[in-house]
Amino acid sequence: MAKSxxxxxxxxxxFAGCWLASPAAQELTLPLRPDSVxxxxxxxxxxxxxxxxEVGLQLAAYHEKFPFTFVIMMGDNLYGAQRPQxxxxxFEAPYKILLDAKVAFxxxxxxxxxxxxxxxxxxxxxxxRYYSFRKGDxxxxxxxxxxxxxxxxxxxxxxxxxSSGSDWKIAYFHHPLYSSGTHGSxxxxxxxxxxxxxxxxxxxxxxxxEHFYQRIKPQKGINYFVSGAGGQLRQxxxxxxxLTAAGFDSDRSFMLVEVAGKELSxxxxxxxxxxxxxxxxxxxxxxxxxxxxxxxxFSRLRASGHARDRAGAxxxxxxxxxxxxxSDLGQQQ
Amino acid sequence: xxxxxxxxxxxxxxxxxTWAAAAFAQPRVNPQAAAMADFSKRITAYLDLQKKxxxxxxxxxxxxxxxxITLREIALGDAIRVGRLEAHRGDILTxxxxxxxxxxxxxxxxxxxxxxxxxxxxxxxxxxxKVNQSYPSxxxxxxxxxxxxxxxxxxxxxxxxxxxSDALILRDVKANIIVDFILDxx
Numbered sequence: 001m002a003k004s005x006x007x008x009x010x011x012x013x014x015f016a017g018c019w020l021a022s023p024a025a026q027e028l029t030l031p032l033r034p035d036s037v038x039x040x041x042x043x044x045x046x047x048x049x050x051x052x053x054e055v056g057l058q059l060a061a062y063h064e065k066f067p068f069t070f071v072i073m074m075g076d077n078l079y080g081a082q083r084p085q086x087x088x089x090x091f092e093a094p095y096k097i098l099l100d101a102k103v104a105f106x107x108x109x110x111x112x113x114x115x116x117x118x119x120x121x122x123x124x125x126x127x128x129r130y131y132s133f134r135k136g137d138x139x140x141x142x143x144x145x146x147x148x149x150x151x152x153x154x155x156x157x158x159x160x161x162x163s164s165g166s167d168w169k170i171a172y173f174h175h176p177l178y179s180s181g182t183h184g185s186x187x188x189x190x191x192x193x194x195x196x197x198x199x200x201x202x203x204x205x206x207x208x209x210e211h212f213y214q215r216i217k218p219q220k221g222i223n224y225f226v227s228g229a230g231g232q233l234r235q236x237x238x239x240x241x242x243l244t245a246a247g248f249d250s251d252r253s254f255m256l257v258e259v260a261g262k263e264l265s266x267x268x269x270x271x272x273x274x275x276x277x278x279x280x281x282x283x284x285x286x287x288x289x290x291x292x293x294x295x296x297x298f299s300r301l302r303a304s305g306h307a308r309d310r311a312g313a314x315x316x317x318x319x320x321x322x323x324x325x326x327s328d329l330g331q332q333q
Numbered sequence: 334x335x336x337x338x339x340x341x342x343x344x345x346x347x348x349x350x351t352w353a354a355a356a357f358a359q360p361r362v363n364p365q366a367a368a369m370a371d372f373s374k375r376i377t378a379y380l381d382l383q384k385k386x387x388x389x390x391x392x393x394x395x396x397x398x399x400x401x402i403t404l405r406e407i408a409l410g411d412a413i414r415v416g417r418l419e420a421h422r423g424d425i426l427t428x429x430x431x432x433x434x435x436x437x438x439x440x441x442x443x444x445x446x447x448x449x450x451x452x453x454x455x456x457x458x459x460x461x462x463k464v465n466q467s468y469p470s471x472x473x474x475x476x477x478x479x480x481x482x483x484x485x486x487x488x489x490x491x492x493x494x495x496x497x498s499d500a501l502i503l504r505d506v507k508a509n510i511i512v513d514f515i516l517d518x519x
Contacts, residue, residue, distance in 0.1 A: 080470065080471060081470050081471070082399075082403070082470050083399075083403060084398075084399040084400040084403055086399075087399035088399075110473075111456050111473040111474055111475065111476050112473045112474075113474075114406075114470065114474075114509065115474075115506050116393075116402050116406055116506070116507070116509070117402075119393065119394065119395045119396060119402050120395075120396070120397070120399055120402060121395050121396060121397040122397055126395075127394075127395050146476065147474055147475075147476045147477065148474075148476075148477050148482070148493055149477075149479040149482065150477075150479075150482050150483070150487070151482075151483050151487065152487075154479075175476060183452065183455055184448070184452055186452065186476075187449065187452070188449075188452075188453075188478040188479050188480055188481075189479055191479070191480060192479045192480070192483075
């Protein structure tokens with residue numbers, strides 16, 4: 001596509017997005033500490049439809065208050081056709097404001113993505129299906145291709161985790177190891193990934209695939225989030241389960257995250273700018289895979305989410321504390 | 334009469350020993366290992382052909398222009414299609430290899446719970462594959478179960494297995510082409 005035509009498509013798309021998006025009524029709950037690592041989380045975005053643009057605008061509006069420097073993408077970056085114009089319609093246009101502000105996007109591959117997306121420089125994948133990168137002094141990200149978890153990738157992951165020292169370790173990939181949606185927990189993946197996460201002290205895991213937001217009660221000390229409603233939405237798909245610490249499935253959503261010292265704060269936000277969950281997680285200490293029972297970090301986890309525990313389960317030792325409520329959680333039941 | 338019986342017994346024993354010795358003298362061939370070695374050779378031959386065909390194309394590099402990625406993928410696919418005009422199903426995933434893979438996949442599938450089977454087949458596309466066909470972008474690339482992947486023969490970089498509703502395909506990642514496939518895998 002000619003560059004002038006692409007510019008035209010981008011301009012039209014942004015105009016349409018601005019017109020359609022509702023005015024933001026944002027409440028920022030993140031601490032905004034100096035020298036913190038700040039980023040956005042979006043998943044299952046690449047529809048090219050109006051709600052994706054609205055989420056993009058909301059993310060950009062929050063960027064004014066919470067100047068994050070990068071966004072991590074949970075995969076399904078482009079649904080359907082992946083022609084040059086689709087990269088514009090389904091990525092460049094919805095996030096134009098952020099891209100213009102030099103916000104970097106780090107993509108993972110989903111099952112709807114052509115692996116050759118790894119060559120598209122705005123996705124910052126370094127030409128690889130899976131890769132790692134570091135931000136700030138002590139945060140390392142491990143980006144995996146969960147659609148094709150072959151032994152080579154697992155070996156690579158183990159080496160990367162082993163050499164990452166005492167950094168915050170954040171893994172993200174498309175398919176959730178724990179989820180209460182239609183697709184459910186990906187146990188095949190869990191069998192091969194969870195032992196490595198436990199052995200090398202991964203703190204937090206983000207995924208998509210399920211088209212809603214869900215915070216999972218810590219599993220063996222690891223905090224899991226599903227953020228797969230950046231463009232797609234499966235309304236009412238979040239079924240009550242013992243896994244659910246908080247959830248939101250009545251509209252599109254995204255997350256903002258801030259890592260400062262030994263604490264990670266998160267805020268989940270709807271397409272209309274409303275906060276649907278928030279909390280803080282302390283860094284987890286590395287535990288040996290041979291250790292039985294609860295890892296050391298398990299008992300000192302404290303997430304103070306504001307969304308109601310949809311599963312209705314009571315609090316358990318070491319699991320997230322929910323202080324507030326969100327009406328959205330009850331509406332879909 | 335007794336002597337005759339004795340001699341018959343001795344002759345019978347000698348005959349059995351001779352047959353046994355002959356059987357030991359023959360080289361023992363594991364049919365599965367042979368099929369895998371042959372598969373490996375065919376994969377190498379495919380990659381050699383791919384390299385030869387693509388030497389004239391501009392290199393596949395990182396770019397901020399998605400048109401470059403798309404055009405390179407299409408050009409590579411076209412070159413491979415031309416170079417493999419006579420390619421048929423079974424050229425790489427031979428009948429022997431198909432038997433091995435079918436058994437592995439069916440065993441894996443049977444071991445799963447009903448829920449596990451559902452999850453596995455959740456996003457599996459339902460189209461009938463053809464050799465040299467571009468993988469249709471309208472269909473997702475079904476997630477390949479990690480334990481099953483570990484049980485199949487490893488592939489070199491640039492080739493991958495994927496599952497369809499009733500097929501295992503061998504896919505060229507850079508060219509987005511179906512190189513070969515096996516039917517009736519579930």
